[in-house]
Amino acid sequence: MRRRFVIEAVMVATYGHLLVPSRPVEYVIPYSSIMELYDMREGEEAIMEDPGDEAHVRSKIGELIAFFEDPFNRKKIERALQAPWRESPPLLLNESIxxxxxxxxxxxxxxxxxxxxxxxxxxxxxxLEIPLLSDQVELQDRIIEGEVPVQVYDIEDFEFAVEEGVPAE
Structure with missing residues (x-):
């Protein structure tokens, strides 16, 4: 059974270990997060501090955009855009993702x-009653402070979330 997580598209491009999980994973991505990839690709603002990392992440962003623009995937995404809260059929990256x-x-x-x-x-x-993956400590703190009823995992705890996780109750 695939573990499901809500995540921003840019995090998939930024954190390579998210693409090699120990178990099958399904990432649920709001469409607006995909649109952010275009802004990041075109923008001049640095994504990473190290120039080598910057070039690598921008390359991965380009690959992710190309994946979503693939005609077969694009057609699936367009179906989801027809109504609020509609989910696309799964877009398969590989057997695990x-x-x-x-x-x-x-x-x-x-x-x-x-x-x-x-x-x-x-x-x-x-x-969707599924956990959120985030690398933003400030966001995680605001979720707790605001008592938002969402289970959130730090990116650093990804393997724990995939393997064991914490029951939602």
Missing amino acids: SFVVVQAVDNAHYGEYFDPIETELLLTAMK
Whole structure:
């Protein structure tokens, strides 16, 4: 059985270990997070501090964009965009990794604490009742402080989340 996680698309490009899990994983990605990849690819703002890492991550962002733009995957994504909260059929990267794109809708429910992408990530995790993966300690702290009913794992705890995880109750 695949473990499911809500995640930002850029984290998949940034953290290589997410693409070699010990068990099959399905990443649920809000569509707006995919659109952020284009901004990052085109933008001049540094993504990584080290120039070598910067070039590598930008390359991975380009590969991920190409994956989502593949005509077969694009068609699946377009189906999800037809209605709020619709999920695309799984987009298979390999035998261990699949992506599901969600047409998440920011309803400003958490607008004063979180930006629109963060809100979509949280609402997706709540609606689908699956954990959120994040590398942002500040976001994790705000989730706890705001008592948002979402299970969140730090990227550094990815293997634990895949192997054992914590029951949602």
